[in-house]
Amino acid sequence: MCDKASGKSVVSPKVALPATGVALASAALESHNTVSATTVPPVGAASAPQLASVAIASASASEQQQELPTTSGMSGGGVGAAGASVASGEGSGGIQLMQPNVKDIRELCDIKQLLWGDGVREDVFKRWSQGFEFSDVEPSALVQKQGGPCAVIAPVQAYLLKIIIMDMPGIKLAEISSGKSQSLLIQALCNILLNCQTRRYRIVHILRRSSNATSSTGTTTVTTQSNRNAKPNLSSAARTTKENTPPVPPPPLTQVLGEEVAGGAAVGGVCVIPSAGAGDAAYDIEIEQGVEVTPASVIDIIQGNSSGSSNSNSNSLNDDDATGQLDMDITSQQFHERLHTIHFDDINEVARYYTENYSQLSNTFGVLVFMYSVFLTKGIEQVTADISDTSEPLIHSTYGYGAQSLINLMLTGRSVAHVWDNEQDVGGLKLRGISEQSDIGFITLMEQMRYCTVGSFFKNPRFPVWVMGSDTHLTVLFSNEKRLVSPETPSETGRRIFKSYDPEGNNFISSTMLRDVLAALNLVSEPGYVSLMQKRLDPENLGIILLNAFMDEFFPLESRSTPDTFELMHYNGIPGSNEGNKVRYYYGSAILLEGDLKSICTSNPIVTCLQTKWPNIEINWHNMHMPSLN
Incomplete structure (x- = not known):
C-alpha cells in the first residue's frame, strides 16, 4: 500500500435520456461466438424508466443456432436508442424493445480484466464473495468473513462512521437500530459513488433466476415513479416493491443485438422497458438468463415464463430463501454472466434503488457488485489513466488483497497508486498521489517501515476518520473529536x-x-x-x-489546534481479530506528549501506526483490550 498523484476529475458525458430516467442494461462477460439481431421498426418512444437486459453467454453457439442479420440503422449506440413498442390490451402500458448498452458490456469486460487479470482464481473469488453484513453485537459494524475484501469493506465502514459522527452527534453506537444501520450503509455507498464526480451512476446488479413463473424472488422489478424528484426515505428499512399488473402481450417481433467485443467474444442482448402511460404501475419481469439469447428466450423474458425456456435448468442461479440470498455454489464465470447495469442521473434515485433492492447488497455478492458499480461509474478509461501501470491486477491473484489503487478509488474517487500529496518526480517519472484533502484519511504501518510516505491530504482529512493499513489488512480509526481535523494553524x-x-x-x-x-x-x-x-x-x-x-x-509562538487529550475508537471487521470472535468497536483515551520525540514499539503496532500521524501519542485502551491491525 503506497502512494500516487493528482489531477482533476473527469466528468463523463451525459447520455441523452429523460432527466429522471432509469436505464437498466444487463451485461455479459464471457465468450459467445454468435452475433445475431432482428430489427424492429420504431413505433413510439418511452418516457418512463428504461430497462435493458443483456445476456452474457459463456458457451459457443450450437451448430443448429440460426444466425440472424446484425442490427443496423439504430439511433444512439447504447441504452436509449429507439426500438419498437407494443401497447397492452387496455392501452395503458406497453413494452419497448431497445438496443442494449454495449459500452457497459465492454467496460465490464475491461473491469474484470483489470481486477482479476487473465484468470480468476476460484479460491480468491470465494473470499471476495460476501455481502454487507452487520455484527450481532455492534449494529453499525460490518463483518468481513475472510481476508481480501477489506479494500472495499473498510472504506465503506469509514464513510458509514463519518455519517454517524457528523449527522448523529451524541448517539450511542450500540443503540442504532438494524433499519437505521441499513440506511447508513446506503448513504455511505452513495457517498463513495459521489466521489466519482460523474453525471451518471451506472449501478451493477446481479440477476437471479427462479424455477417457476410465480416466484417473487426471481423477478426484476422496475417501478415507474410519479414523482422522480422525491427524496428517498433512507431511514426506512430495506424493502422490495412488487405490484401485479395485467400480463402484457409479447410484441410480434423481437430485437436482439449482437456486437463484437475485444478478443473475438460477442454478446447478445434484449432490452425491455415499460412505455409511456404506465403511470405508477410496476412491471414484474421474470428474467430467464440462458446460455444464449434467442428470439424465443426474449419472448420468455417479456412473458415472465422462465419455465418455458429451453435452458431454464442450465447454470441456474436459484434463490436460497425469501430474503433473496443467492446460491453460494456459483463460479466466477457464472457470476459475471449474470451482471447487468442500471443507469441513474440522480444519486437520490440510486439510494432509492438500493433501499428497494437491499438484497443486492446483503446477498453473497453484495461487496463485488458494489465494487464493480464504482469502477463502472468512474469509467474504465479514467480508472486506467489514474493507475498508469495496469500490468498487475488490482486484486492479488494469490492472497486476494486489494492494491492501493483500489483503496484510493474507494476513499477518494481516484485510482492513483500512491498516497503522497500531488506528484513526485521519481527517476524522471511523474508519479501521482492524492490531489486534495480527502473526506476520509489514511495512515499505514508501512510508512514507519519506510515503504511509503503518506501525505498531508490523507493524514489530515475533512472528518476524524482514518483507514489504517498494516501489511495484511485494513481497519478503521475514528473519533468524535472534530478538533482533530480543524483547519491548520x-x-x-x-x-x-x-x-x-x-x-x-x-x-x-x-x-x-x-x-x-x-x-x-x-x-x-x-x-x-x-x-x-x-x-x-x-x-x-x-x-x-x-x-x-x-x-x-x-513560527516562534507555535500553537496547536489538536487537543492534548481525546478519545479514539477502532474497528476491525475480521471476527477472529475481536474478543469472543464478535466484531465490535474498541475505545481508548489518547494523550499527546510534549516534544517531537517518539518511541518505536514493535510489540504495539497500532501505536506505531498512530505515531505516523501523531508522533508523540500514547493511548490507553479501555477494558485492557488492545485492538489488532491484522
Whole structure:
C-alpha cells in the first residue's frame, strides 16, 4: 500500500435520456461466438424508466443456432436508442424493445480484466464473495468473513462512521437500530459513488433466476415513479416493491443485438422497458438468463415464463430463501454472466434503488457488485489513466488483497497508486498521489517501515476518520473529536511544508532548499534574504537546516489546534481479530506528549501506526483490550 498523484476529475458525458430516467442494461462477460439481431421498426418512444437486459453467454453457439442479420440503422449506440413498442390490451402500458448498452458490456469486460487479470482464481473469488453484513453485537459494524475484501469493506465502514459522527452527534453506537444501520450503509455507498464526480451512476446488479413463473424472488422489478424528484426515505428499512399488473402481450417481433467485443467474444442482448402511460404501475419481469439469447428466450423474458425456456435448468442461479440470498455454489464465470447495469442521473434515485433492492447488497455478492458499480461509474478509461501501470491486477491473484489503487478509488474517487500529496518526480517519472484533502484519511504501518510516505491530504482529512493499513489488512480509526481535523494553524502549515521537502523524515533539509520552502509558504524568498537566513539557521555551515531551528525562527509562538487529550475508537471487521470472535468497536483515551520525540514499539503496532500521524501519542485502551491491525 503506497502512494500516487493528482489531477482533476473527469466528468463523463451525459447520455441523452429523460432527466429522471432509469436505464437498466444487463451485461455479459464471457465468450459467445454468435452475433445475431432482428430489427424492429420504431413505433413510439418511452418516457418512463428504461430497462435493458443483456445476456452474457459463456458457451459457443450450437451448430443448429440460426444466425440472424446484425442490427443496423439504430439511433444512439447504447441504452436509449429507439426500438419498437407494443401497447397492452387496455392501452395503458406497453413494452419497448431497445438496443442494449454495449459500452457497459465492454467496460465490464475491461473491469474484470483489470481486477482479476487473465484468470480468476476460484479460491480468491470465494473470499471476495460476501455481502454487507452487520455484527450481532455492534449494529453499525460490518463483518468481513475472510481476508481480501477489506479494500472495499473498510472504506465503506469509514464513510458509514463519518455519517454517524457528523449527522448523529451524541448517539450511542450500540443503540442504532438494524433499519437505521441499513440506511447508513446506503448513504455511505452513495457517498463513495459521489466521489466519482460523474453525471451518471451506472449501478451493477446481479440477476437471479427462479424455477417457476410465480416466484417473487426471481423477478426484476422496475417501478415507474410519479414523482422522480422525491427524496428517498433512507431511514426506512430495506424493502422490495412488487405490484401485479395485467400480463402484457409479447410484441410480434423481437430485437436482439449482437456486437463484437475485444478478443473475438460477442454478446447478445434484449432490452425491455415499460412505455409511456404506465403511470405508477410496476412491471414484474421474470428474467430467464440462458446460455444464449434467442428470439424465443426474449419472448420468455417479456412473458415472465422462465419455465418455458429451453435452458431454464442450465447454470441456474436459484434463490436460497425469501430474503433473496443467492446460491453460494456459483463460479466466477457464472457470476459475471449474470451482471447487468442500471443507469441513474440522480444519486437520490440510486439510494432509492438500493433501499428497494437491499438484497443486492446483503446477498453473497453484495461487496463485488458494489465494487464493480464504482469502477463502472468512474469509467474504465479514467480508472486506467489514474493507475498508469495496469500490468498487475488490482486484486492479488494469490492472497486476494486489494492494491492501493483500489483503496484510493474507494476513499477518494481516484485510482492513483500512491498516497503522497500531488506528484513526485521519481527517476524522471511523474508519479501521482492524492490531489486534495480527502473526506476520509489514511495512515499505514508501512510508512514507519519506510515503504511509503503518506501525505498531508490523507493524514489530515475533512472528518476524524482514518483507514489504517498494516501489511495484511485494513481497519478503521475514528473519533468524535472534530478538533482533530480543524483547519491548520500557520505553524502546522509551516511544519507540513517543511516536511514535504524532507521525504526521508530526517527532520532537516538541505540549506539549498530553504528558498523553495519560504516560497511555498508565501514568505519572503528574495536571494539576499534567503542567504542571510541560511547563515542564521546553519551557523556551522553544515549544509542542513533543522526543523526545530526553522520553526523557532519563523513560527516562534507555535500553537496547536489538536487537543492534548481525546478519545479514539477502532474497528476491525475480521471476527477472529475481536474478543469472543464478535466484531465490535474498541475505545481508548489518547494523550499527546510534549516534544517531537517518539518511541518505536514493535510489540504495539497500532501505536506505531498512530505515531505516523501523531508522533508523540500514547493511548490507553479501555477494558485492557488492545485492538489488532491484522
